[in-house]
Amino acid sequence: MRYLIHTLLLALITAVAQPTAQAATGFSSASSQAGEEVHFSSEQIIKFAKKVEKTMAAKGAHVAILARMGRPRSELPDGMYFTHVAFAVYSEITTSDGRKVPGYAIYNLYQQNEHPEVSDLVQDFPVDFFAGVAELEAGIIIPSAELQKRLLEVIASPTYATLHDPHYSVIANPYTLGRQNCTEFVLDVTNAAIYQTNDINKIKANEKSYFVAQKVNVNPFKLMLGAMFTKEVSTSDQNGTPVTATFETIGDYLKKYDEGSEVLTVLPEN
Amino acid sequence: MPIFTQPFSFILALTLSFASQAFAGEDTHAGQAVSNAGQASGHASASAAHSIAASGQVTSAAVAIPLSVGGAVLGSAGATSAGAARGSANAATSTIGKPLEITDEAIITAPPNEALKNKKEEKKI
Numbered sequence: 150m151r152y153l154i155h156t157l158l159l160a161l162i163t164a165v166a167q168p169t170a171q172a173a174t175g176f177s178s179a180s181s182q183a184g185e186e187v188h189f190s191s192e193q194i195i196k197f198a199k200k201v202e203k204t205m206a207a208k209g210a211h212v213a214i215l216a217r218m219g220r221p222r223s224e225l226p227d228g229m230y231f232t233h234v235a236f237a238v239y240s241e242i243t244t245s246d247g248r249k250v251p252g253y254a255i256y257n258l259y260q261q262n263e264h265p266e267v268s269d270l271v272q273d274f275p276v277d278f279f280a281g282v283a284e285l286e287a288g289i290i291i292p293s294a295e296l297q298k299r300l301l302e303v304i305a306s307p308t309y310a311t312l313h314d315p316h317y318s319v320i321a322n323p324y325t326l327g328r329q330n331c332t333e334f335v336l337d338v339t340n341a342a343i344y345q346t347n348d349i350n351k352i353k354a355n356e357k358s359y360f361v362a363q364k365v366n367v368n369p370f371k372l373m374l375g376a377m378f379t380k381e382v383s384t385s386d387q388n389g390t391p392v393t394a395t396f397e398t399i400g401d402y403l404k405k406y407d408e409g410s411e412v413l414t415v416l417p418e419n
Numbered sequence: 420m421p422i423f424t425q426p427f428s429f430i431l432a433l434t435l436s437f438a439s440q441a442f443a444g445e446d447t448h449a450g451q452a453v454s455n456a457g458q459a460s461g462h463a464s465a466s467a468a469h470s471i472a473a474s475g476q477v478t479s480a481a482v483a484i485p486l487s488v489g490g491a492v493l494g495s496a497g498a499t500s501a502g503a504a505r506g507s508a509n510a511a512t513s514t515i516g517k518p519l520e521i522t523d524e525a526i527i528t529a530p531p532n533e534a535l536k537n538k539k540e541e542k543k544i
Contacts, residue, residue: 191474192474195471199523199525202521203521206518206520207518209515209517210519211485211486211515238483238485239486240485240486242480242483242522243480243481243484244479244526245479245481245529245533245536246478250522250524251486251519251521252524252526253521272483273528274480274526276471276525276526277527277528281468294515294516297515
């Protein structure tokens, strides 16, 4: 009998462990040096990244909001689709051999590898950005010409770094201070540009008034465990049902208030 | 039973993995971040970035300066030095909404040893 219980227990653990272990690798796949999974060939990533760049360039975008799928769609809660969002900025790039070429640089808020509850502002390039994706699909928001001009001014100013809060939570509440994730940072920078201010309290007040965040539809038990034991999950900035900013909600916000903005999806074959 | 102690911990760990993966964030990058005022010197040390870098199909770069709509090269909180970039006149004079010229090369973040070879241009007054 004891043997049977142990066997059943092990079978249960194995059954649970299979998808979990796989998915957990996916969770840290783009940052974990040891556990990262490569889902696509170098050729596929390079081709796709260049397609995304060409799509933005064809639209004449000096600044766009770019999103990737770092985890399979099936693992994401309802209402969430893309997992990481950043600014793509048309730039003059100096290659290691000293040539200057035009292209896009990506301005990210990334979690630190060793301390996932802490973030840094990091610039990289589209190939880096898409290197570890789970699916080849990109979301692009192209703001209006006026907002692009204002975004460029913010990104090129000290305000950009001042708006960064390194205290990271994967479900950071965009209406409050104390925790920030990539989407909240993008939203804050966007509103700094819209309202031409570096006053974070003014930015938050406007976000509370006009931005509609995504409810985090996660089992409260999982959320509680996550907040208790997972460093990058914090509910300290949440009141009631957790909410967070997503690529989709930022897209909805700009479509509503930034006339002329556009939301696109890029797939390998379209 | 001692045997239950270990599986319990294991199940707890798995539950936590489930808990953490249930969220949408994935603010991670293909390499170690070195953020010096946002400069692009996170090195491509993760395996995906490594394999792409090793493919020989990419050009590495460590410096990117935003190009303004009016044509000037902008300084940036996310880049190194405004003085580091000159030229690219066609790209720099482009206006928003008009198709922009981009390189056909696939650019990837340079590893630190290559980034160190890039010297900042001295500001000329």
